């Protein structure tokens with residue numbers, strides 16, 4: 001029970017016994033409105049028991065140590081189930097249930113064990129608001145917005161909890177897609193009432209990136225400039241308070257539960273994803289972190305966002321890389337090239353939205369091959385223009401991906417529109433490569 005009298009539900013522990021899909025099982029539990037936590041099967045049994053689990057689901061093939069874990073859980077009357085066909089090979093006491101697959105988890109927890117489905121969006125919001133208030137008191141906070149769902153929902157929660165103590169900062173590096181800055185400036189602010197500082201750093205980024213075509217070099221420069229611009233903005237926010245205001249003590253981050261699991265709490269060494277994003281602020285700007293989404297999966301973040309009125313265009317935004325359009329121009333970045341790519345991307349996204357496909361595809365990079373030209377013909381005149389690549393993908397987690405089969409008539413419309421409406425583009429091509437071996441982005 002916390003200060004506001006909100007009871008955080010006890011977890012169902014989802015135990016990673018050398019399984020690949022342990023997060024999937026944890027999500028299935030959440031889907032039954034029951035709180036779940038992932039934990040590595042090789043942790044000491046005390047770590048399991050101190051969480052006072054309502055039940056434990058063991059995912060994967062067991063070892064000798066698994067038998068000890070089961071015994072420890074059973075000695076405290078924690079119901080235990082083994083999930084997955086391979087788990088059948090594991091010798092286990094009679095009272096340990098065997099579930100064929102994830103599909104059986106909901107009925108087992110809700111019906112057989114009678115666990116209360118208490119993990120609702122309303123509870124998550126109330127619980128987090130109480131936690132944020134208790135953590136930050138009257139201190140001020142800063143949140144960097146990227147235009148993406150995680151930072152927007154984290155900011156919306158903090159705004160709901162402590163209102164004007166929060167200042168949001170959005171760095172406009174000039175590599176965002178059409179309308180993205182406006183969506184935050186107009187719709188997010190209207191929905192949440194958050195204080196927003198937009199830093200127009202477009203010229204600065206263009207200058208720093210001049211003549212650079214190596215992808216890693218681009219990332220390095222964008223990351224570096226971003227940190228510098230954000231730092232300057234943070235200093236401004238720190239200096240801006242009135243005499244009665246408390247100092248800025250906290251930085252809000254949109255860390256989500258898969259990040260937490262992948263960084264090791266579940267010992268989920270298999271799912272390690274390289275984190276492309278740069279971090280780290282200088283010592284005089286060391287804030288404590290507020291991470292209101294740490295317990296949530298992406299679909300739960302979206303539900304919280306919708307309940308808080310965060311605009312749908314942000315809540316349902318597909319993944320978009322931090323370096324933005326900068327790594328979708330194969331070749332050096334110039335203002336003209338960004339404009340070409342942004343216009344082509346806007347057409348593709350418009351057509352996907354009209355076709356109702358936004359939530360079916362994972363993401364669809366649109367790539368400008370800026371150093372490639374091919375011959376074409378427009379109105380009887382020879383052209384020598386650039387190709388645009390469409391890279392629609394289906395994926396669960398971006399680690400692997402399949403190319404998404406977009407309908408031919410949609411592809412035809414997109415191609416017609418891009419070649420007619422975007423200057424200097426005379427060819428549209430489709431990328432039909434799986435990941436692996438192809439990555440999702442071209443750079």
Ligand code: XMP
Pocket residue numbers: 219276277319320321322323363398399435438439440441442443
């Ligand atoms: P790849 O191209 O590695 O992309 O298959 C996997 C996922 O990561 C995104 N991505 C990035 N995200 N900074 C980011 O924040 C980056 O530098 C970056 N590079 C790739 C990509 O959009 C996809 O969702």
